[in-house]
Each structure stands twice: as C-alpha cells, then as structure tokens.
Amino acid sequence: MKLLQQLGKNIAKILIFNGSKEREHFIITDNNNSSQGKETNKEKETGSSNGDGDSKYTGNDKNKVKGTGGKKRKNGRCQIKKPVRVAKSSLSVKEQELKNIEEEIKQKNFDFEELSVNSSLEVNKRYLEIIYSLPKNKDIIIREFYIALEKPLKAFVLFIDGLSNADIINNSILKPLMVLLDEGVKIKHGEVAEYIKEHLLPGHDVKLLNKYRQLLDFVNYGNTAIFIEGSSQCLVVETKGWERRSVGKPEVEQVILGPHEAFNETLRSNTGLIRKALRNENLITEMLKIGSRNRIDVAIMYLEDLANPQLVEEVKKRISSIKTDYVGVAGVLEQFIEDSPFMFSPQILTTERPDRVVSFLVEGHVSIIVDGGPRVLIVPATLFSLMHSAEDYYLRLPYGNFLRVLRIFALFISILTPAAYVSIVNYHQEMIPTELLLSIAASRATVPFPTIFEIFAMEFAFELIREAGVRVPGVIGNTIGIVGALILGQAAVQAGIVSPILIIVIAITGLASFAIPNFSISFGFRGIRFIFTILAAFFGILGISGGLFVLLLSMVNMKSFGVPFLAPVSPKTTTGPDVILRGPVWSMERRVDYLKPLDTRRQPKISRGWLKNPRQGGKK
Amino acid sequence: MVPKIKGVLLLCLMIPLLLLIQGCWGSQETDETGYILLMGFDKGEKDILKVTYQMAIPHPVEGGEAEKATEIISVEAASIYGAQQLVSAFVSKRLTLAHNRGIIISEELAREGLSKYINPLVRSRDLRRTTFLMVVKGKAGDFIEKNKGLIFEKYPSRQIDIFMTSSDVTGFIYKSDIHSFYQGLKLPGQQAVTALVGVQKEKEDEDPKLEQKKPRSYEEKVKEEVAYLPGEIPRKGGNKIELIGLAVFKDDKLVGFLNGEETRYFQMLTGDFKKSIFSFPDPHEPESSLIVMEIKKRAHPKIKIKADEFKTVIEVDILLEGEILSIQSGRNYENGELRQELENYISTFISQEATHLIKKTQEEFTSDIFGFGEYTRGFFWTWYEWVNYAWLAQYPYCEVKVQTLFKIRRPGMMVKTAPTHKY
Amino acid sequence: MKKILVGHWETAAFVIILIGAKAFLGYPRMVTDWGLTAGWLVVLFSGLLSIVFWLFIAGVLARFPGKPLTEITELTFGPFLGLGINIIVFLYLLFSTSNVLRLFSEASTLTVLTETPVNILALLYLLAAWLAAYYGIEAIFRCSYFSFPLISIGVVLVLLLLYPYFDLKMLFPLMGSGMGPVLMSSLWGTSAFSEVVLLTYLVRYFSFNPQRLKNVGVFSISYIMFFFIVIVMVYQMVLPYPTGSETLVPFYQLSRSIFLGHYFQRVEAFFVIFWTFTAFLWIATGLLVGAIILQDTFKLPFYRPLLPALTLLTFTTAFLPEDLIQAIKLEGEIRMVYGWIIAFILPIFVSLVALILRKGEDKVNGSQN
Known part of the structure; x- marks a missing residue:
C-alpha cells in the first residue's frame, strides 16, 4: 500500500x-x-x-507514562516538553528543589495519577505551569492573593476563563477571603483548608481534594481551585458559568398536546428537567467519565426500586469499558455500546423530550445522558417502543390507536411501495385493474428507461433533495423543498423521463417514512427500501417475500441489552396492553415483563376510584 | 463476528452480480406487452381454428379524444397457442392473456364439441377460470369487430364486466365463466351452459324468404317481452352487440338456445336469479292492460328429488317476492282479495313457465342444465355408486312438479290508484 | 455457549407452520385423490391417528427427560444400530427437504415467475434458509411465531373471499371412495402430520418439560387438522372431485378463482407472499434439524459448520428428479405413502424396544410413562 x-x-x-x-x-x-x-x-x-x-x-x-487507564494515559496529555535549562550555580534551595522535580519529571515516568498537592505553593505553581503549558495557554488564570488572616497567608486561585463565572469567583471566593475576613481569626496550623472551607468560604459546593487528577477535572469543568500555602489539600469551589442555550422546544419530536420542553446541551439542566418531572427519592444519578481526551460526564439515571440491577450493572460496565479519546455526543456513545452496530435498526432509543424519558424510567428502563448534546439514550429498546410516539399517550384512546395503526401502515408503505410497484408493473401485471394498467402503459410508452432505472433515479433525486434541504440556509430552505420535490418531478414527467405514477409512488413513500417517529429507524428503513427494490426487480413478489423473511430474521435475532428486539411479541412475555395498539390508561396494570423490573404491578386492578360500579373499577 | 457478517454480506452481494450477468428473467416491461382484452374462436377457413384478438392500445386516462383504443387482429392456426405465437410476426408486442376478460366461441365450434378447446384454457397460466365464456350466434370474429365502436367505454373489458353484472338486475344473461362451464362438463350431476351473445341483425341479414311471423296477440306480446334471442331485439342505437339468452350444452356439444325469458326461469331454478322486472297481463283484462312487477329471489329454491324404482319425481319450490311497479288498469291489486288473486296468478304463471322450460330441456335438449343431479348426491354413500346411478341418462324421464310461492312485499310508492276521469 | 431455550407457544407455532406448508403444495389434491369427496374425512382420521401416535412417542420422551430421540435410539439400540437408525432418519429428512424445495421452486416458477430458471429460485430459497439456519433455532422459532398469525390471516382471507363459489352439495356423497379406502388412506395420511416428530429431536432446546411437550404436540396437531379440514372442504366445494384432482398447486388455483368484482380480481400474486414465507421457514427448518440430527448422532460440538455442506447436498438432491411430474410422484406416492413409517413407526419401534428392555431414567422407581 x-x-x-x-x-x-x-x-x-x-x-x-x-x-x-x-x-x-x-x-x-x-x-x-x-x-x-x-x-x-x-x-x-x-x-x-x-x-x-x-x-x-x-x-x-x-x-509510555504509567497509569491505570491504559491507552488513555499514553497520549498527549503527558508529553512533557523539555524545560529550559537554568544555570546550575545560581540556584537557591527552592529552585534546587524545583529543578529536582523537573529532573524527576523528565527522567522517570511521570506518574500523573498519583500526583498530589504539594504543601509548597511554588511547587504547585510549577506543576500547574507544566501541566497546563502556561504561560502560553491564555485561558488558564492563576490569580495570586493573600488570605487576610492575622498572618496573611499566600494563596492563589486557578480557574479557566470563559468556563467560570467571574462574579462568583469575585464575590464568593476572593471577597470573603481577601476583604471580609475578621481580624483575629486564629487557625491551627494543619487545618487551614478545612477551616476555610467550613467557616470562611460561602460557596454552596466546596470540596477538599488532594489529587491533581481529580481537581483538574473539576477545574476543566469550570470550577475554581484554591491552593493555599502550607496546605496539602486544595479547595475546589463550584463556579460554573459558561454561555449555554436555554431550554427550548423539541426540534424533532414535536407533539401537539404535551410539554414543549426539550433537553439542551448541559448535563445539569438535563438532569434537572428529569428530576423535576420525577420527584422520587429513588431516582439515582450515577456519573461516569468517558473519553480520554475530552473527559466528559455521562449520567446514568434509573429508579432504584424498579430497574433491574443487572441491567444497570451491564450499562455501567459497557460505558466504563469504552476506551477512546473523544466521545462528543450521545450518538457516538450509542454506537459504542450497542449490540449490533451493523444492523439497520438502532437498538437504543434516543429522545430529546424529558417527558418521554420519564415515562420510560417509570417502566424500568435506564437512561443515559451525555453532556454536550440534547439527546438522551434509553436502554433497552424494542421495535415497538421505537414505533411509539409520545403523542399516543396524551391523546384519547381512539385517536391514539388510530395514530398507531396509521404508523404501522406507514412503516409498510415506506419499505414496500417502490418494490411493490416494480414487481407489479414488471411481473404481475394482472393484479392491477385493466384501465389503470393501460394508463400506466401509456404513460410509460414515452419513457426510454426501464422501470428499475426510473425508480432508482427518482429515489436518488429525492434523497438528494432531502439531504440538500438540511443544509440550505433557513430562508430558502422551504422553497427548495417545494421546488425540488414537486416542480422537479413535474418537469421530469413533462420531459418524458419518468412516468407520473412513479412520482406519486415516490412521494407517498417519502411521506410515509416521515411518519415514523424515531429518526434513526426511519433512516434504516430508507436503506432497506433500496434493497427491497432490487430484490423485487429480480424476483418479483418472491423477492419481496424473501426480503421480508430476511428482515424478520435479522430483527428477531437482534438483542438490545439482553432484551430481544421483538419482545414482547416474539418471545411471548406478559405485558400490558401496549404493544401495537394501546389499551385504555386504566388497564395498563402491569409493567413490561421483558425488563424483569423489581416491581411488576403498576396500577391496582381498580384504578378509577370514582366509578360506582365495582366491576368497572370503582369502590363498593 | 464482524468478519463473518462481512462474509455473509459479500455472499449476498455476489448473487445479484451473478444475476446481472444473465439479466433478469421474466421481467416484462409494460411497453413490450400487448394486452388482449377479448378473444374469439371460430372455425377457420384456411386452417383449423381462427382466433380473433382484441388488443388494447394504451392511452392515458386524461387524453380523452376519440382515438383508436383497441386493435382487432385475427389469425388462423391449428391451436390457440399457435395462433398467439403467430401474432408476434406482425405485432411488435408479446401477447399476454392476463387481462383477457371474455372468450367468445362461435356456434359452429360449439356444436362440434368444446372439450378439446376447454383443456388449454384451463391449463393455461395466464388465463384464469374466472374469465367469462360466451357462445355467439354467428361468428366470433363478427362479434368482436362489430363491437369496435364502443360507445360508452373505452375498452371492452369493462364493458363485458358491466354487461355480465347486469344479470344481477335483469336475469336474462347468465354469468358464465370457464369455472362453471368446466364443472358442468365434468361433474356427473349437471350439464354445462354458457351465456349467449350475438350481433344486432342488420336489415340486409334478414332472409326475405322467411315467412313473416304471425302477428302476436297483446297477451303474447306481454308474455314474451324479453323472449328474444340475441340479434332479434327490436331496437336502435347503443352497441351493436347484444347479450341475452343462454346456450345449452349436452356433454360438450351445443344443442340449443334459450331466449331471454327462459334464461330468467333457468336462473330461478338454479338459484342464481337475483331480481328482474316481469310484465304480466292483467288477470282481469288480459287483452288490454298489464301489470309490471319487480320480482326478487326470496330464498334458494327448495329442490327435492324423490326416487323409487318406478319413477323419479323432481319437486321444486321457487320462493320469490315482489314489488309492484305498474298497474295499468288501476285496480286495487295492492290490497285484499285482488292481491291474493294476483299472487296466485303470478305463482301459477311462473310455475307453468318453469315446468314448460324443464320439459323443453328434457325433451328437446335431453340435458339437465339445472343441476338437479347434484341433489341426488345425498342418496349414496360412495362416489362410485352415484356415478353408476347415471342421473343424466335418467333425467329425460323424470316427472317434474314446480311450485312457486310468491308474495307481494311492497306496492311501490302508491297504496291505491284513483280512477282517471272519463268525460 | 449459552443454552438456547424456546417457549411452548413458539414451538406450537413452529410445528403448525411446518405441517401447514403442505397445504400449499399438493396435499389437498392428494387427499381428494384418496378420498374423492370425503377428503376432509381422511384428514380428520389421519389427524386423530397421528395424535395417538404422538402421545405414544411423547410418552417415551418422558422416560428420558431432556434427551432427544437420537440419544434415546442410541441408548436403546447401542451405538452401531442406533447410528444406523439415526442416519436413516437423517436421510429421510434430507429427502423431504429437497423434495419440498424442488416443489416450491417449481410452484414458484409455474405460478409467479415464469421465466426464471428453477435452479435460481431454489438457490434463492436455500440461501435465505441457510441464513435462517445459521442464526439458529431461536431465530426460526421466533420467526414462525411472529409470522404465524399473518399467514393464517392470509389463508383465512383466501378461503373467505371464495364465498361466492361455495357449494355444499359438492361435499356429498359423504363417504367418497368408501369406508375402506378412506380408512386405509388415513393411515398413510398420517405422514402429513409427521413433522411433529421433528420436535423430538430438538428436545434439548426446549424450556419446558416432556409433559408440556406432549400437550404442545397434541395442540398443534389438532389446530392444523382443523385448518386442513377447512382448507380441504373449501377446496372440494370450489373445485369438486373430478376437477379437483387435476390441479398442480391447489392453493394457488384457489386464490386464482377469487373474483369479487371488477377491481378485486386476479390478486393471487398477493397471496404468494404467504406461501413463499412458509417455504422459507420449512426449508430453513429442514436444514437446521438435519444439522442438529447429524450433530447429535456424531457427537459434534457445533452444528453450524455442517450447514454449507448440507445446503449443497440439499440443492443437488433437489434436482435429482428430472421433471416436475417425477417430483410430484415422489411427494405423493413415496413420501406421503411411506413417510409415516419412518416418521411414526420408527420412533414407536424404538420406544417399544426401550420399554421392553426397561431402559430409562427412572430405573430406581421403575416407573413407566
């Protein structure tokens, strides 16, 4: 090569x-x-x-630098530049010490994991200069000051400009320590940091840390670290404050009757949105870190008394065993932890609505929130939960079921329509009523290409329009859609390149694929559509049948975190009336069985206490 | 696992590539196919069989000018498939019988025996057993050609469908398809029938040597209102073809025709009758006024066959109900005694006509087209015994009793008729 | 390897589809040939007789809980004779699968795709079946469970849509060819239900005990017997005796006769999906169970490596008969008439010998089934 x-x-x-x-x-x-x-x-x-x-x-x-993280630790973070040599003779003791440290750093393996805060401020400063590549790195600010005790104590704060809220630093850290301190406060020698934390520092979230790795993680996230002379511990105060998007409307999953809040890119506001809807002490948020270079937080939320502990263990195991350098959004994490990455359908549900996440948590699923993007992963997912949308539950029973049935039709239409068209027009012409067939034949008489070529050309054009429409700036975005789809199609018909029936087929297929609520799976079906068309072009309706068979096989074989993809239909498990059609809300008594939650009963048998007749759910 | 999936995918990819080399079989583009809508068989002049095809010329639905919508081709060959093949020599399409709606067989061929032509039709893959089968009085080629100027539809397929389904409201055409014809040929309890069609007689066709029919009385005119064979209906305008009547077969040979009226009674006896409009001479004034009733089938006719060693009796109960459409004389037939009288009159009338019809089939055609033999199945335990019984041979000697139970359900929109004043 | 277990509903659906595939091939025609107008009676009697056979066989399985029939044969007859018997069973299964493959491909060529060569269609079926067998027993069972309601809806739809053609008189004379021939042919007719015996070879994958297995077998046989009776009845009503024994693919002919008006006719291509689905499942099962039988007979650790060879073998065997009529003769005159011997009598023989020689798990209790 x-x-x-x-x-x-x-x-x-x-x-x-x-x-x-x-x-x-x-x-x-x-x-x-x-x-x-x-x-x-x-x-x-x-x-x-x-x-x-x-x-x-x-x-x-x-x-290689030694470390417990394996590949993570080998990389760039710890490439230490060769420091500038200083003349040997003019070194003071302190400087000699520093130089020793540098030698140590240079020669031995720099054990970053084990590095702890030194009691000497100079040494800490030196460490930080080396770690953060100061003074080149202009984001990192080290602000030295004296804590106004009886004997002023030297200290400095370390924070990242742009990530930290300067107001909080000024008012809650510098001011109390520099200005508002009572004269005559006596602190014992060894307990400076603790004293400051408990008595002098009005921050709502203060930690005492010793290891550099931990405190740098915090500093990188917007917190402030306070190093004090003579203390081998350092204080970390929560001062997050960067520009973020406020809670907005959902972009992709819109409903008509239902909340219009969506997640945004900050982990804490996302968890806050979930907590506000699910006010339960048993809701647990566990944090993991992922990505060796970007080290972002991943939150796993579940209900302690409901979710299967094995499921939670499995999720944690999978996430913490990922070794890569950058996981930016939930989508990438999803690809790392899913069971069958090559299958057409996702095995993890992603959503951007807190109310959906809450409804899944209450059933016993586990949700994974990745800092940095508005999508939350819900695990495990089955085909049926991928096909449900939030709207089904908020509407009344007949409308909800109508929507569901419509969606199932949309599913079949989006996969099969072009294939059915090709197979009928080429192989099974007897199926169509005579007049329609003659009309199709007439319109195809002027077209120079075979049917299969027509279909592929139009499909390709449609996909192109769709993809282009995503990138066109908002003002002309809508026009492109209309122009592209209709006029292009119309012009193609007039030019005699395609037949008008084909335009209708393609348009219906496209519409149907938009009706599927989950974006990933509709993408998957779009891809499958092509395969079906090819099969139908070769084998007619037998190809469609074979394609359906292989599709069913692959779906039946997929598992999503230990749950078969087609549960609860395929391995027959008990479930409430919510598989394809939805039962009335008062009859959803049991939780789904395939998750094996710790508590299977959701509602008592009689959940509507206001009805008089006991048989219909009322009290006697 | 990943390399394995790749391997499987590769395999799946190779297959279509292989196929591409050979091309896809059987894929027939619509512009390569010629759709035959009607097919007709005649005795050939130069060869054994003359086949006439009516092929569709595709036109888009919006293009509404009176362009030529169909093309009529006829070819002579020894067999049906041979004829189909020969057409490719002068028509640039591959013919398919998938949309064939009707098969028309000429009288001549039918009289010789149809089982040799039925066989390829039943075995064929393209043609279905639901295709209509008709016998034409005259030549099939004529029929298809004269049907060319389609007035109300563009393609004859729809036209034939509508014609045939009109038997639901008129009763004087029988919806015969290959399926029912085939059963009639093979089952030992019935004989086959087909619909009868024909072409309107032109003035030139009338044989001047034929003596004029004697003029009919009023009563006869009323009674024989629809008693026409195809081609004889006194009318002008509309399509040139006529579909009325029944062709009666014995075994596989055509033995006779039934006119429109007799077809109605035939359908009543077999249970296929749905509804029709009958005219009867008024019982009190048979020479000058008539009553028109819409008669509907009330239930399946009750047929009982009583057989002992000496004779076999066929007892048929026809169950009908009706609605009054017209009382020309104005009498109050809707109510009371007169109504009873009318019901009895009509019942007797229908029973007589039905008996007459059955006797005709017994004596003239000696063929049990009604399928009474099927009702004798229950007498035997095994098939072989039933076949030995040979109903069809015994049929001409059976006694027949037909009874009609007729009730007037609704008098239309009027309860009685006020008399017209005479000044 | 994690133990794969399937539940009893899936097993029932699996067996029903396996047996039911026959209805799409030549079974109604064969039954009409044997029983003339009393075809449905033949079905009824053969079904009842198969239930009796099955109860006996399942009883044997109860004495050897958790062991498939291959192992039981070896235990009873010793290694060599047992091996021989298992090989015979395997060969019969191979023969059946290849015959079914040939018939389905020929049927597809005849009815749906006229110009595609038969071997390409057979290849298509085989490849899909190979994939299914590769995915394993879970996949096939779940697939059949999922598709079972859909296939039955399709079949019922065809039967209902033929309502205008129903003619009850065609079912008389009741006894058809006479009591004697009817009873005799019901004995052979039990071959139609012989696929239920395949369950005994898959015992290791079941999550339920042999008692349940007995019930599953009885339930499946009765369900499919009911279905067969309905199909044969409708077939005989629409295409009565002399004409009924002429058709090549009876079910397809039935769906061809659907005519409900100008716009709903000639829709048989739609129903093709149902029976081709069944074809895929049948051939996949044939491959899978054949591989499992070989695995058990020769004590191999895995069965998946056997699949490519088995596929090739099935393909070549399928094309041994030179023409369609020979293949039909193989189905009707050899497989149907003698198949019950290998399918039912052989296990019964094995179980009798096991009973006599008093082999079995509960030697301590000495219990019988």
Missing part, C-alpha cells in the same frame, strides 16, 4: 513537472524519539493528515 503511494508520488513528480522550487511541506514531528522510524517519515512525506493519528502514539510504548 505504502509502496503504491510512493510509486504514485514518483510518477506524479515526473508527469507534473514542477520547475519552481519545491515548497516546504508542513511536517508534524513527533515529540517522542520514536522507534517508528521509516513509517512516520513516509507519512510525513505524503503529508497525510492523521487519519490514523493514533498510530503515532500507539507505537510509543517505551515512553
């Missing part, structure tokens, strides 16, 4: 003769004295950007 590249480069050099001086290529050097040698050189020459960026670091075993 590399040989071919080399060859190609040489041929290119010969053919594209460049007389002028060759530009100097930008070359990314390793920091490590690498044992990789030739490989990285080759990469540098071809100027390839690091698609296999990790390879620079993977071969890096010799200079």
